[in-house]
Amino acid sequence: MSIEHLTIAVLLTFLVATAIGIIVLRDLLAAVILTGLYSLVAAGAFIVMDAVDVAFTEAAVGSGISTILFLGALSFTQHEQKPRGRDSWLALLFVVITGGLLIFGTLDMPRYGSATSPAQTHPELAKRFIEQSADEVGPPNVVTSVLASYRGYDTLGETVVVFTAGIAVMGLLGLKRRRPEDETPEHAPGDLPHEPGHDTDRLT
Amino acid sequence: MPEFVLILFTVVAWVLMLIGCVFVIAGGVGLIRLPDLYTRLHAAGVTDTGSTIFMLLAMLLMTVVEYQNPWIAGKLLLILFFTLFTTPTASHALAKTALLSGLVPVDENGKPIIESPEMASKLALSRAPEHGEVAIAPGVNDGLQKSDGRGNENNDKSEGS
Amino acid sequence: MFVAAALALLATMILTIARALLGPTLYDRLLAVNSFGTKIVLFIAVFGFLTGRPEFLDIALVYSLINFIGTVAVLKFYEYDDLGSGAYQEDDF
Numbered sequence: 001m002s003i004e005h006l007t008i009a010v011l012l013t014f015l016v017a018t019a020i021g022i023i024v025l026r027d028l029l030a031a032v033i034l035t036g037l038y039s040l041v042a043a044g045a046f047i048v049m050d051a052v053d054v055a056f057t058e059a060a061v062g063s064g065i066s067t068i069l070f071l072g073a074l075s076f077t078q079h080e081q082k083p084r085g086r087d088s089w090l091a092l093l094f095v096v097i098t099g100g101l102l103i104f105g106t107l108d109m110p111r112y113g114s115a116t117s118p119a120q121t122h123p124e125l126a127k128r129f130i131e132q133s134a135d136e137v138g139p140p141n142v143v144t145s146v147l148a149s150y151r152g153y154d155t156l157g158e159t160v161v162v163f164t165a166g167i168a169v170m171g172l173l174g175l176k177r178r179r180p181e182d183e184t185p186e187h188a189p190g191d192l193p194h195e196p197g198h199d200t201d202r203l204t
Numbered sequence: 205m206p207e208f209v210l211i212l213f214t215v216v217a218w219v220l221m222l223i224g225c226v227f228v229i230a231g232g233v234g235l236i237r238l239p240d241l242y243t244r245l246h247a248a249g250v251t252d253t254g255s256t257i258f259m260l261l262a263m264l265l266m267t268v269v270e271y272q273n274p275w276i277a278g279k280l281l282l283i284l285f286f287t288l289f290t291t292p293t294a295s296h297a298l299a300k301t302a303l304l305s306g307l308v309p310v311d312e313n314g315k316p317i318i319e320s321p322e323m324a325s326k327l328a329l330s331r332a333p334e335h336g337e338v339a340i341a342p343g344v345n346d347g348l349q350k351s352d353g354r355g356n357e358n359n360d361k362s363e364g365s
Numbered sequence: 366m367f368v369a370a371a372l373a374l375l376a377t378m379i380l381t382i383a384r385a386l387l388g389p390t391l392y393d394r395l396l397a398v399n400s401f402g403t404k405i406v407l408f409i410a411v412f413g414f415l416t417g418r419p420e421f422l423d424i425a426l427v428y429s430l431i432n433f434i435g436t437v438a439v440l441k442f443y444e445y446d447d448l449g450s451g452a453y454q455e456d457d458f
Contacts, residue, residue: 003368003415010375014382021386029443030394036435037385037398040428044405047424048412055424064431071442221366225373228404232377235384235400241392244384248400259370259407263414266366271419279422283406283429290433294399301440302392 004048011045026081032070039063049112053143072173210269217265224258227251241302242309249295253288260284303328367415374408395439402432 018038025031039062046055110117119126133145147155234247260280267276303309306321318324378401385397406425413421 003371007371007375007412010379014378017382017386027391029439030388030391033391033394033398033439034385037382037401040398040402040405040432043424043428044408047409047421052421052424056427059424059428059431063428064434067435068438071438075442218366221370225370228373228377228407231400232380235397236380241390241396244393245396248396252400252403256403256407259411262366262370263410263419266414267419273419276419276422279426280410283410283422283426286426286429286433287403287406290429291399291403294433294436297437297440298392298396298399301444302390304444307390307392 007048008045011041011048014041015045026083027079028074028077028081029079031081032067032074035070036063036067039066069169069173076173213265213269217262217269220258220262220265224255224262227255227258231255240310241307242299245295245299245302249291252291256284256287256291260287300328367411370411371408371415374404374411378404378408391443395436399432399436402428402435406432 015038018034018041022031022034022038025034039058043055043058043063046052046058114120129142129146129150133142133150134140137145137149139145139148228251231247231251234251235244238244238247260283264277264280267273267280303324306324308316308318308321308324311317318327381397381401381404385394385401388394406429409421409425409428410419413419413425
């Protein structure tokens with residue numbers, strides 16, 4: 001077993017452990033922190049698997065922006081998850097079915113590092129991208145040409161999804177007024193924000 | 205570059221990397237075994253900075269030996285530069301926020317060394333004692349009661365004179 | 366050399382994740398996550414040298430900055446219970 005396989009195995013184990021931690025925790029702020037950790041671990045796994053661009057995105061979006069967006073959402077709500085009445089078996093069923101379908105979908109893909117994957121058996125495509133993309137499209141970076149031109153519709157679809165998500169988040173965070181301003185004035189930076197006793201209760 | 209210099213660089217890189225590994229593992233063990241947040245903060249903060257310095261220096265030497273690429277060396281130095289700024293800053297912010305929220309540090313017997321969470325919050329909002337001034341101990345410096353983030357400077361000046 | 370360093374970092378990551386999951390306070394988790402970020406920056410750098418492609422150092426650089434931003438954002442939120450200190454309101458949109 002090479003060091004790469006060992007690393008991937010360890011990092012995937014981290015992912016599972018962190019995900020279980022996120023589910024179990026009642027403290028939402030701690031769950032947000034663990035979500036950032038999850039993204040960090042996932043990005044590390046992507047790097048070990050040579051998906052550097054995905055790792056870049058995962059680190060910037062998952063660990064950076066979405067943590068801050070979660071915090072912004074938390075400032076409208078409580079820090080503690082309400083105890084659930086009873087677990088919904090229907091929801092569990094849907095999640096299991098969806099997960100099963102996703103795993104079933106991956107069975108058609110070539111295995112990780114497989115020598116018989118289409119990218120290996122059709123080298124003329126990669127050769128054409130590398131040799132002629134500068135003439136056909138223009139940018140010196142081949143990845144940019146592939147993303148923006150050869151698979152441009154795919155990228156357009158992705159961008160639409162991300163844009164919609166951005167609008168939705170802006171709407172959720174921006175349209176709702178936080179609290180009436182005349183009742184609770186904003187505290188100045190450096191003031192004690194809460195009663196200290198309240199804070200220690202929240203710590204554990 | 206002559207042969208013996210490269211060998212020397214490799215040996216030094218080995219030593220530095222091993223020191224870095226010892227730092228890393230010591231920090232991890234400390235993070236698990238030490239009793240409260242502030243001691244863990246000490247373990248993690250110190251070893252993070254130390255191991256980063258040693259490991260990145262080792263990689264810098266190996267860059268000279270193997271790659272001779274100034275870009276790689278520059279990136280390593282940039283990582284070192286940022287880490288030296290960000291890790292201590294994050295540790296400081298973490299300790300200050302913990303103290304401000306009333307998390308009381310304990311001594312080796314598990315006894316709190318600050319009377320109450322309120323006192324810890326006040327301590328977090330106060331400034332470091334000037335040279336020659338008595339450090340703030342529980343109940344000694346009651347003048348801090350009125351101080352908050354903004355009025356802090358004025359209070360400290362009037363007390364110091 | 367780099368194999369040893371990678372193994373040491375992986376072992377320490379296990380301990381760090383354990384602290385992040387155990388808690389008990391929020392700050393312990395935050396400390397563990399911050400420490401894990403430093404470890405993974407080092408791991409990416411070491412892994413780049415291990416596989417003979419140190420070009421991945423760019424990502425280590427980005428990580429070290431993002432990690433800091435995340436930690437400080439959480440701490441600021443916890444201290445003031447708000448991210449913008451009232452800087453943006455409904456009227457801005």
